[in-house]
Amino acid sequence: KECEKKVSVKNTLSIGALPLDNLVENTTSIPHITDLGFNAFQVHENSAFPFKGGENNALARIENYFFETQNVSQYKQTRNGLIGADYSSKLSAWLANGSVSAKTIYWNVKKYEENVEVNEDTYWLIFELIWRDYFKYISMKFGNKIFQLHGILDQKYEWKFNQKALQQWILGQTNEPFVNANMKELAQTGFMSNRGRQNVASYWAKEWKQDWRVAASYFESLLIDYDVHSNYGNWLYNAGVGNDPRDRKFNIRKQAEMYDENGAYQRLWHNN
Structure with a gap:
């Protein structure tokens, strides 16, 4: 709580397009999973995470969970759910692989609070982001002891x-x-x-x-x-x-x- 009082979150950076003379054409094709020797698979019909990777999909999930369905307004109440895609934000995978930053999520929560509502549920999503950062600091402090x-x-x-x-x-x-x-x-x-x-x-x-x-x-x-x-x-x-x-x-x-x-x-x- 003391850290929350004293710390401010920096704004996300906006990066514009570079000039065309900076463009380097790349015709490399991305291999299919079978090209790498693995079997193809389908997402399980009961999966609570039926999403795809990448920044665009992460931002689409934020848009849907926050602004289209407003499910974030019930986040604390539903986050201990077990079935389906919408009992929690499901942003952890995109955070883990770097497709989206904690700052991007934080500022979208703030945007939601400004335009829709502020409640304990919206705060709780920020609280979980803080926990995530806290575990990173624990790793930095204790190193291999973890x-x-x-x-x-x-x-x-x-x-x-x-x-x-x-x-x-x-x-x-x-x-x-x-x-x-x-x-x-x-x-x-x-x-x-x-x-x-x-x-x-x-x-x-x-x-x-x-x-x-x-x-x-x-x-x-x-x-x-x-x-x-x-x-x-x-x-x-x-x-x-x-x-x-x-x-x-x-x-x-x-x-x-x-x-x-x-x-x-x-x-x-x-x-x-």
Whole structure:
């Protein structure tokens, strides 16, 4: 809160077209995924992130989520959702690969607040951008400690590692249906909600007490919005060796009852 009071956000830069004599013709064709030896794929019909990459698509998403649907006005209320494209902004992937900047999103929130409304929900999206920056500063401050077992706190828990447990967790074959549904969504789409990430992390690190770094690296291998700072910052946090020194442990079944009350999300992914 103190930082928010004292810090101002710089304006985005506007870059105009360069003169034509600066143009260098490029006839290089961009290879298709199959040209690179990979199989073609289709976006899963139940994906919560049915979008494409690039700045134009990022800006189109901002326009839609903010100004066309005004969903940002309910952001805090819906951000713990599980199904569909619009329970959250879904801007994380474009932020992660540099297609859009946090400043661009911030100033669009301010534009929305000026022309539509200001409420707790619009602030909360800015708050999440601040968290994202905070994890970057944690990485700068602690360096490689964010990858070490005892984390930035040097908190020594008794961690284990079992290959069978890892496969059960990855394949969604644990004794918690809510965990299983989230892991199946990740495997089939490369995306998982924030609520899901916290629950599967708590289950792995606090229920099974397995080495959190193994799970963090699995997330790294699949998430389409993977960002080293956010991924490892959140895993440190959930494992109890990061910014929150409390030894948190989620009640998975209670979480499922709160956020998937009628079981629609679990049925969606258990049937796939």
